[in-house]
Amino acid sequence: MPSSTTTRRRRSSSAASILQPIQTNIKGTPSPTRSPKKSNQQSRRRSDSSESGHRPRRKVSFANPISSTSSISNSTSTTKSASSKLSVQTISLPGESQCVALLERDIFAGFPRKFATPRTQIQTQAYQIAPCRSDRDRRSAGYGMFTTRKIPRGGAILVERPVIVVSSSGLGSCAPIDQLLDSKVRSSVMRLTDVHARGDATLEGIIRTNGLEFELGSRKCVGVFLDTSRVNHSCGPNALWRWDPTSFSITLEAVRPISAGSEITIPYIDCLQPRAERRKQLKSLYQFDCYCQHCDIHWSEPNAAAKSDMNRKELREFWSRLPSFDAWCSNRKAPEDALIKLHLRGLELRAAEGLETFTYKRHIDSIAMCYGALEDAESFRCWMERARNATMEEKTEKEMGVLMTWIEDPRRFPVWGWRRSALAR
DSSP states (O other), X not given: OOOOOOOOOSTTHHHHTTSOOOOTTSOOEEXXXXXXXXXXXXXXXOOOOGGGEEOOOOOOOTTSOOOOSOBOOOOXXXXXXXXXXXXXXXXXXXXXXXXXXXXXXXXXXHSOSBOOOOSXXXXXXXXXXXXXXXXXXXXXXXXXXXXXXXXXXXXXXXEEOOSEEEEGGGTTOOHHHHXXXXXXHHHHHTTSOOTTOSSSOOHHHHXXXXXXXXXXXXXXXXXXXXXXXXXXXXXXXXXXXXEEXXXXXXXXXXXXXXXXXXXXXXXXXXTTSOHHHHHHHHHHHHSOOOOSTTTSOOTTSTTHHHHHHHHHHHHHTHHHHSOOHHHHHHOTTSOTTHHHHHHHHHHHHHHHHTOOOTHHHHHHHHHHHHHHHTTOHHHHHHHHHHHHHHTTTTSOHHHHHHHHHHHHOGGGSTTTTHHHHHHHO
């Protein structure tokens, strides 16, 4: 994922550090997606669209002490990888779990002595892995992840650590990993799908098919997660994941309410592409035809596919065309609710297309900031409460306390009355 978006250092900086950045004329930070893999390529493609926007990722210095109870094992494979810069090690993690990693030596050197315990703790398991079928054409769709209880918007579904992590530069040299894998873990890994196999599945093919891409330090890596690997794709996903390097784990969370018994889905690709391009890319990269409800549009709905493509095009171009917060504040000709209406339109399109991604929260944050600039206390509190609820899983206790301070006393909001002040000058 690219580094976080730059915002202007004005009075709004303290608000933007807790809310999503309001300078929407600057591209946001792409969200992690499943890394498409090709059998004969070591590089993997990811979405360049700002739509798949995740919140800005905090830079982590692994040199800083992190409290936990687990340390990195000193056991290193005696088999040298193809690259002299790569090393294979077993990483011991909290909960007696382990991860076999093929990484550059400087990444291992930068790891902390202890990894943090994941901040999100799930008391009752919210999912099960079960066989599934396509509701549209009844053809077998292998396994999937299904909820066992209702999950609210923003609710955590699972927290999981990888069993394998490979540097992007080491994808062609996965053989040493096999020597360190626990036999039970290896058995589970080898049951995952390998879309590149021409016969029996291979470890490299499984990693390329199921790996999720994230960064360690500044290096691109791919991780295999046993349960998350069972989550299927949808062009209108109901869940997304985020990587936390401090705890060496991902959190899968719902982007809208999910009813009990429903299948959990994530995006494998940039879902703002036109329907035909999405289906073509999924077929090329993962060898399946997409029959999600956003691709398998019924013939009885005239122009439904074209309308969906237009909606997604509008969302793809939304942030680049949106006036900046500062410009709206100082523009006498712009109606007071002009920026608010644009963000409400964005929320409407996202609901229609099933794209309540992490960027969905950015619309809510922006609307709250607009009402703050207008000194509309009632509407500000309403939308700030929505912003608070939408980000509860990812904000620190200190950040949540700041949000509550603003809700209780809107006048303490850093951009309170900005538009009226700007127009009065």
